[in-house]
Each structure stands twice: as C-alpha cells, then as structure tokens.
Amino acid sequence: MNSQAAHHGRCPEVIQVLTFDVMGVKMGVDTEQIAAVMDLDDTKKQGQAMHHVYEKISFGPRKVDYGAPKALLIRDGGTSYTVVVDHPDDITVLPIQSIQPLPPLLASQRGSCAFWGAVAHKNGIILLIDFTKMGIG
Amino acid sequence: MENGAAGEKNKSDLIIEEIMRRKENGSIVDVEEKKVKVVIFSLCDDSYAFYGEYIKEILPLMTIYYVPGAAEFIPGVINVRGEIESVININRFLGIQETVEAGSGRIALAVTNGLRSGILVDSIEEVLDIPVGSIKPPIDTLSKSVREFVAGEFIHQDKLVTILDIGKIFGKIAL
Numbered sequence: 160m161n162s163q164a165a166h167h168g169r170c171p172e173v174i175q176v177l178t179f180d181v182m183g184v185k186m187g188v189d190t191e192q193i194a195a196v197m198d199l200d201d202t203k204k205q206g207q208a209m210h211h212v213y214e215k216i217s218f219g220p221r222k223v224d225y226g227a228p229k230a231l232l233i234r235d236g237g238t239s240y241t242v243v244v245d246h247p248d249d250i251t252v253l254p255i256q257s258i259q260p261l262p263p264l265l266a267s268q269r270g271s272c273a274f275w276g277a278v279a280h281k282n283g284i285i286l287l288i289d290f291t292k293m294g295i296g
Numbered sequence: 297m298e299n300g301a302a303g304e305k306n307k308s309d310l311i312i313e314e315i316m317r318r319k320e321n322g323s324i325v326d327v328e329e330k331k332v333k334v335v336i337f338s339l340c341d342d343s344y345a346f347y348g349e350y351i352k353e354i355l356p357l358m359t360i361y362y363v364p365g366a367a368e369f370i371p372g373v374i375n376v377r378g379e380i381e382s383v384i385n386i387n388r389f390l391g392i393q394e395t396v397e398a399g400s401g402r403i404a405l406a407v408t409n410g411l412r413s414g415i416l417v418d419s420i421e422e423v424l425d426i427p428v429g430s431i432k433p434p435i436d437t438l439s440k441s442v443r444e445f446v447a448g449e450f451i452h453q454d455k456l457v458t459i460l461d462i463g464k465i466f467g468k469i470a471l
Binding site for chain 2 (some may be wrong): 185213259261262263267273274283
C-alpha cells in the first residue's frame with residue numbers, strides 16, 4: 160500500500176495484499192499491517208503471544224485446522240502482536256477498482272466487521288481482513 | 297311462443313343478446329383485473345413465492361464462499377460474473393426444516409430498497425401472473441417466525457402458495 164498517499168488522506172490506486180487461508184477461508188491483508196512473517200517456533204521463542212482469527216470471529220461449526228501455519232507479526236498503532244494464519248503464499252497487487260465492499264446484508268453483521276471488502280480472484284473470492292479491527296491490540 | 301307486438305324482439309334474440317352482453321361485460325372485467333408476477337419456489341415440499349418484480353435473476357447453485365462471523369442463515373458469498381453477492385439460506389432464516397438433498401437448489405437474486413442478495417431455494421417451480429384479487433391475507437395457522445414475513449397467500453393448482461415479503465426479510469437482516 161502506498162503509505163504516503165494513505166497518510167495524507169488520499170486514496171491509493173492499488174494495494175498490496177498477502178493472501179492466506181484461515182480454516183479453509185481465503186483471506187488477504189494489506190501488507191502495510193504486517194511487520195514480519197514468522198515460523199511458529201520462532202514466535203514462541205520470542206515469547207510473543209499468538210492470536211487466532213477464530214478466537215475473535217466465529218467460524219461456526221468449522222473444525223480448527225492448520226496445514227502450514229505461520230505467524231504474522233501485525234503492526235497496530237504503537238503496539239504489535241502475532242496472528243496465526245495458514246498457507247501465507249502470495250503477495251498480490253490489487254487495483255482498488257477490483258475491490259468490492261461486502262454485500263450490504265453481510266456488512267450489517269457485527270461478527271464480520273473485521274472484513275472490509277472482497278475481491279473476485281482466480282475463480283475464487285478473497286475476503287480482505289483488517290487485523291486492527293479484530294480487537295486484539 | 298309467439299312474439300308480442302310487431303317489431304318486438306323474439307325471445308331467442310333477447311336471450312342471445314343478453315348472453316353477448318354478459319360475455320362482453322365479463323371479458324371487460326377480465327381485462328381490467330390487475331395481475332402481478334410471482335416466482336413460485338419450493339422449500340421442504342411446501343410452495344412459496346416472491347413477487348417477480350424483486351427477482352432479478354435465477355442462478356444455478358454455485359460455489360458459496362463462507363464468510364466467518366456471518367449469521368447462521370448467511371452461508372456466504374457468491375461470484376456472479378465478477379459481482380460479489382451475499383446468499384441467504386431462507387430455510388434457516390424462517391426456521392423451516394432444510395432439504396437433505398445437496399446440490400439441487402437454485403439461487404434467486406433479489407433486489408429491493410437498495411439491498412440485494414441471493415436467496416437459496418430448493419427449486420423454482422413456476423413464474424406466472426396471478427390476479428391481485430386472488431391473493432388473500434395469511435392464515436393464522438402459519439408459524440409466527442414465518443408469518444412475520446408473509447405478504448399473502450394464493451391457491452395455485454390446488455396448492456397453497458405463501459408469498460414472502462423480500463423487503464421485510466432484507467430489512468430484518470439489515471437491522
């Protein structure tokens with residue numbers, strides 16, 4: 160993401176997102192929120208508390224399952240914390256015109272408020288998540 | 297029977313004229329009777345309908361992408377030619393038993409009051425125009441969870457069809 164543009168209140172033309180899975184759901188986060196992608200062992204060694212998306216957002220009856228988990232070190236204002244995600248595998252540049260707001264009936268659901276948009280991408284849908292709105296920091 | 301005074305019409309003429317007059321009046325009534333389009337669909341072997349003016353498209357069942365945190369009756373979102381739309385499981389929303397058969401449903405894409413969403417139904421039975429006068433208020437025996445969202449009822453092919461009010465359904469979810 161073009162931080163200069165964002166900080167001056169201007170909307171960027173593109174954002175860069177890291178895509179990953181959480182319990183089978185494809186998500187993307189603005190790389191500007193990520194300070195590092197870490198192995199879980201390294202995160203433990205550093206004594207970082209690890210948070211899980213499913214602790215803050217309900218996944219219903221879905222089973223907690225990770226295939227290739229990593230910890231994302233998230234910058235959130237003056238603080239930082241880690242969030243565990245699965246298969247962080249791709250950094251994608253998204254033109255902002257490709258981003259759609261969540262459909263209105265979903266946007267009205269309190270449980271999904273950390274999702275701020277969605278993108279139709281490679282025959283699928285990526286949900287864009289804002290970790291700073293999950294209430295961890 | 298004989299005719300009365302000269303020039304007076306005979307009985308058969310009078311009868312046929314009366315028949316024609318009544319037929320004409322009847323046809324005028326038919327033409328003027330206001331009709332409304334409905335989309336009839338099935339949920340768990342019962343027939344329901346939406347007003348056709350709110351149904352933009354009928355889609356085949358497609359991949360529904362789960363959205364964490366959404367209400368139980370919103371199974372996720374679909375990609376309709378690049379547009380991302382929510383999907384409502386109307387059975388769950390109304391508290392109606394769900395159909396066991398998987399993969400046989402349809403998605404009705406509905407739009408009203410600036411809100412739009414797909415609505416998962418078991419099958420689309422028919423799209424037809426019905427006289428407005430044939431729509432009656434909902435019967436009291438409907439469950440409260442359903443009655444709140446019912447616009448009316450009508451009989452079609454000897455079956456009761458319950459018209460659901462999409463505006464009320466969307467309004468309740470968007471609250």
